[in-house]
Amino acid sequence: MAGHGLMESDPESLDYSVHEAWNEATNVYLLVILVSFGLLMYARKNKRKIMRIFALPPSAGSIPEPNFYDSLQKVRLRQQLEMYSLARKFDQQQQQQQQQQQQGQTESVQLSME
Numbered sequence: 304m305a306g307h308g309l310m311e312s313d314p315e316s317l318d319y320s321v322h323e324a325w326n327e328a329t330n331v332y333l334l335v336i337l338v339s340f341g342l343l344m345y346a347r348k349n350k351r352k353i354m355r356i357f358a359l360p361p362s363a364g365s366i367p368e369p370n371f372y373d374s375l376q377k378v379r380l381r382q383q384l385e386m387y388s389l390a391r392k393f394d395q396q397q398q399q400q401q402q403q404q405q406q407g408q409t410e411s412v413q414l415s416m417e
Contacts, residue, residue, distance in 0.1 A: 346353055
């Protein structure tokens, strides 16, 4: 029974320390939530000031990045030029084939006349 009496005093002190730790943790969480809410309200009101802090200043010596649409137009232009050059090569090949066929026909006609 003496051991049982010792057990009764231990849980009470344990209960109190758990209760105290819980209160401290709750207070810390409440404080964090309140500070976060305050920062959120401040950020909404002063969005431009905050964005100005994080924005990188434009450097005078660096070349600005090309605009996406400009580079897209250059890609389209390059594709059009490639297609045009392929079409020209194809046309030239067809013309050469037609000339060869015509020469072959004239030779066959000459042979048949002889």
